[in-house]
Amino acid sequence: MIISLNGLDEPHLVRLAARLAPALRDGGTLYLRGDLGAGKTTFARALLQALGVDARIKSPTYSLIESYRVGGLDIHHLDLYRIADPGELEWLGLAELSDGLSLVLVEWPERGAGSLPSADLQLRLDHADAGRDLAARALSLRGEAMLAAWDPARPG
Amino acid sequence: MNQPIAKAGHGPVLGVETSCDETGVAVFDPARGLLAHTLYSQIRMHADYGGVVPELASRDHVRKLMPLVRETLARAGLGVADLGGVAYTAGPGLVGALLVGATAARALAWSLGLPAIGVHHMEGHLLAPLLEADPPEPPFVALLVSGGHSMLIEVAGIGRYTLLGDTLDDAAGEAFDKTAKLMGLPYPGGPALARLAEQGRPGVFRFARPMTDRPGLDFSFSGLKTQVLLAWQHSDRAEQTRADVARAFEEAIVETLAIKCRRALAQTGARRLVIAGGVGANRRLRAELAEAGAREGFSVHFPRLEFCTDNGAMIALAGALRLAVGQHETPEIRVRPRWDLASLPPVA
Numbered sequence: 001m002i003i004s005l006n007g008l009d010e011p012h013l014v015r016l017a018a019r020l021a022p023a024l025r026d027g028g029t030l031y032l033r034g035d036l037g038a039g040k041t042t043f044a045r046a047l048l049q050a051l052g053v054d055a056r057i058k059s060p061t062y063s064l065i066e067s068y069r070v071g072g073l074d075i076h077h078l079d080l081y082r083i084a085d086p087g088e089l090e091w092l093g094l095a096e097l098s099d100g101l102s103l104v105l106v107e108w109p110e111r112g113a114g115s116l117p118s119a120d121l122q123l124r125l126d127h128a129d130a131g132r133d134l135a136a137r138a139l140s141l142r143g144e145a146m147l148a149a150w151d152p153a154r155p156g
Numbered sequence: 157m158n159q160p161i162a163k164a165g166h167g168p169v170l171g172v173e174t175s176c177d178e179t180g181v182a183v184f185d186p187a188r189g190l191l192a193h194t195l196y197s198q199i200r201m202h203a204d205y206g207g208v209v210p211e212l213a214s215r216d217h218v219r220k221l222m223p224l225v226r227e228t229l230a231r232a233g234l235g236v237a238d239l240g241g242v243a244y245t246a247g248p249g250l251v252g253a254l255l256v257g258a259t260a261a262r263a264l265a266w267s268l269g270l271p272a273i274g275v276h277h278m279e280g281h282l283l284a285p286l287l288e289a290d291p292p293e294p295p296f297v298a299l300l301v302s303g304g305h306s307m308l309i310e311v312a313g314i315g316r317y318t319l320l321g322d323t324l325d326d327a328a329g330e331a332f333d334k335t336a337k338l339m340g341l342p343y344p345g346g347p348a349l350a351r352l353a354e355q356g357r358p359g360v361f362r363f364a365r366p367m368t369d370r371p372g373l374d375f376s377f378s379g380l381k382t383q384v385l386l387a388w389q390h391s392d393r394a395e396q397t398r399a400d401v402a403r404a405f406e407e408a409i410v411e412t413l414a415i416k417c418r419r420a421l422a423q424t425g426a427r428r429l430v431i432a433g434g435v436g437a438n439r440r441l442r443a444e445l446a447e448a449g450a451r452e453g454f455s456v457h458f459p460r461l462e463f464c465t466d467n468g469a470m471i472a473l474a475g476a477l478r479l480a481v482g483q484h485e486t487p488e489i490r491v492r493p494r495w496d497l498a499s500l501p502p503v504a
Contacts, residue, residue, distance in 0.1 A: 037338055037385050041378065045325065059326045059378070061334075062304030063176070064250060067494070088216075091252035 001147050002137045009131045013039055016134070016152050017046035023149040024051065025073060027101045028142055029117045031109040034125035036081075039132050040107045043125065044077055047105070051075065060107075065092050074102040080111040089115040121146050167240020168232070169479060170264070171472025172221070174257030175249025175277045176304070179220040180468030183232040183239075184476050190287055192232035193462075193469040196220040217256040225260070228468070236268055241484075243475020246274025247492030254491035262489045271484035273475045278497050280470035281432045282311055284463040287473055292428045292457045297420045301413060301441075302433030302465070303329035303344070306375045308420045311430075314477055315502035320420050321373025328409055329435045331377035335405055338385045339398055349402050350438055356403025357396075361387055363408040368415045373423070375416065380408060410440045414448055421454055430457045436464045477503055 008016070024030065024047070032040040045057045052070040060066040060079040068075045076097050083089065089112050097104050098117030109116055120143035124135040136152055138144040168191060173180035182193035229235065244261035247254055258274065265272035282298050285291055294314065300307045306323040326334070329346055336345025341352075363383050366376045384405050391397045417429055429449065435441065436458055449456040463469060478484075481503055 036334055037381060041325070056322055056324050056374075058323060059330060061330050062302075062327065091250045093251045 001144055002135060003147065003151075003153050004133070004135045005152060006133045007128055007130045008134055010039070010042065013043055013125075013132060013134070014046040017043045018050035019152070020146075020150045021047055021050035023146040024103050025071075027073065027103045028120040028146065029098070029104045029106070031119040031122040032105060032107045032125070033109065033122065035127065038125040038127055040125055041079075043123070044105050044107065048075065048077065051103075076102060076104050078104065078106045078112075080106065080108040083108070083111040086112050086115040119143070168234060168238060169241040169243050169472050169476040170225070170229075170239050170261070171275075171468045171470075171475055172225070172242070172244040172257045172261045173277070173280070173466055173468045173471045174217040174221065174253050175245045175247070176253060176466065178466040179217045179224055180466060180471070181221070181224045181228040182468035182472040183228060183234060184287075184469065184472035186476050186480060190469055190473070191234070192228050193467060193472075194224055194228045194231065195462075195467060196224055217253055221256060221260050225264075236264070239268065239270060241265070241270050241475065241479040242268075242272045243275050243471050243479070244272070245277045245280065245471050246490065247276065247495040249277060249491075249493060251491060251493045254493065255489070258489050258491045262485070262487070266487055271479055273478050273484050274490065274492075275471045275474045275478070276495055276497060276500055277466075277471075278305075278307075278309075279315070279317070279500060280474045282309060282317065282430070283314065283474045283477070284432055284459045284467075284470040285430050285457050287463055287469055288457075288459055290457075292430055292455070295424070295426045296428035296430050296457075297417070297424055297426045298430040298432060299413065299417050299420075299436075300433045301328045301431070301435035303327060303333060303346075305433060306377070306413075308373050308416060309497070310420070310424050310426065313502060314504050315500050317497050317500065319497060320423070321375065321416060323375040323377065325376050325378035326381065328375070328377055328413065329433070331381055331409060332435070335381050335384050338381065339388050339401065346435075347437075350406060350440070352399050353402040353406040353440070354399075355396075356399035356401070356406075358403060358407070360397075360400035361404035363387075363404050365408055365412045365415065368412055373416050373420055375412065377409065377412075380405065406438075406440055410438065410444050413441060414444045417445060418448060418452065427454045428457065429454055430459075432459060432464050434461075434465045437461050 053068045066077045120140045122137045126133045138147040168185040171182045179196040183191040242261045242265035244257045298309045306328045308321040310318040332346030333344035336349040337343045445456050
């Protein structure tokens with residue numbers, strides 16, 4: 001299943017991210033694709049806040065990974081922008097991240113191709129003339145369930 | 157860290173930094189000061205690779221570390237038998253990267269019968285100005301601004317730190333690098349953006365000073381990036397315009413940092429300000445803070461740039477201070493990818 005939405009403004013994007021949170025409370029892997037400034041980190045931050053993270057949600061661009069624990073759920077927010085070679089992911093301890101119980105959000109997943117847990121759900125954000133375009137695609141049965149529960153095209 | 161052991165506090169301390177991108181090694185002697193410090197990226201080690209140096213990925217600390225330890229000891233004119241202790245970055249950082257340094261350093265100390273100490277990476281940065289000839293005495297306020305951090309920390313004494321403010325999203329250096337990229341400069345382009353700003357005209361563009369209109373010492377630089385992108389996209393995109401936008405962006409960042417520094421000094425009553433981290437090299441930031449200090453009667457301390465960015469010297473120094481009062485690790489190898497700076501034991 002693929003759902004596309006066009007011309008989202010930032011408040012709408014933030015509302016959509018918050019509405020996705022309940023579908024991710026049992027973990028899974030979410031890829032966030034899109035250019036610099038397309039809204040990936042904005043989306044991730046809104047999602048993490050809706051999941052109950054109340055610490056500062058720092059950009060993981062430099063640290064590569066920021067981890068949180070809320071309500072028994074381990075959440076790992078990765079940003080692979082600075083990764084030149086997927087072999088470098090060894091330093092992140094990724095094996096521990098892909099246990100299926102944690103929630104793993106990955107920005108710039110293409111830079112970790114072959115070394116990352118596979119995605120359940122993939123989101124693509126693009127700059128548009130007015131706001132941002134969002135395309136959501138389920139890549140596993142679990143992802144289909146997430147996308148159906150989220151239903152980003154539903155008004156509200 | 158329990159009982160002092162016989163050799164603690166005597167002799168030169170080897171420091172090892174591997175928490176993120178840089179592999180850094182140094183030797184600090186409590187009696188003689190810094191004897192040598194090297195970063196992998198700064199030196200060539202042909203002999204160690206049979207004449208050809210492969211293009212090593214950053215963060216490949218495994219292959220870099222031991223040649224760097226040998227090189228650093230040679231530069232210091234020491235052998236391992238001359239060492240009095242070993243310090244390594246135990247956190248915070250990437251678990252795999254930290255483990256390389258911790259394992260090598262802990263094993264070296266164990267094999268030599270020396271005390272070892274795990275150092276908090278941020279404490280290293282905070283104490284880096286003590287490597288300089290005219291070190292600031294605590295209490296002071298430190299602004300740590302780099303690609304990964306934008307923090308204000310109160311240093312009441314060695315080992316006595318309070319986080320006053322932090323970024324809620326992007327770090328200041330990250331904002332520089334990403335904004336540069338959005339304006340068509342190669343990544344990471346922070347320094348190039350700052351050079352471009354020198355040619356910019358003041359007042360052509362103006363961006364908000366994020367979070368200065370409310371109390372508190374936290375920073376937020378993510379929204380500034382979007383403001384700049386919009387201004388740039390809706391401009392004529394001429395070369396002079398690019399410089400003008402860069403100028404306005406740099407002014408917004410620098411003024412925001414300066415406002416928060418002055419606020420932190422007022423809040424703590426400290427009269428000394430230390431600037432650490434790569435953004436500390438920014439000329440406009442240095443000028444603005446030096447001027448504010450002269451006007452308002454506080455001193456500003458900038459460690460030299462090589463000690464602003466990640467390095468082994470600050471780890472050797474911080475480790476030496478802790479070893480000198482008898483703190484050290486037990487033999488197991490432990491790292492702390494997440495580690496609260498405020499939880500450290502005081503030294504003095």
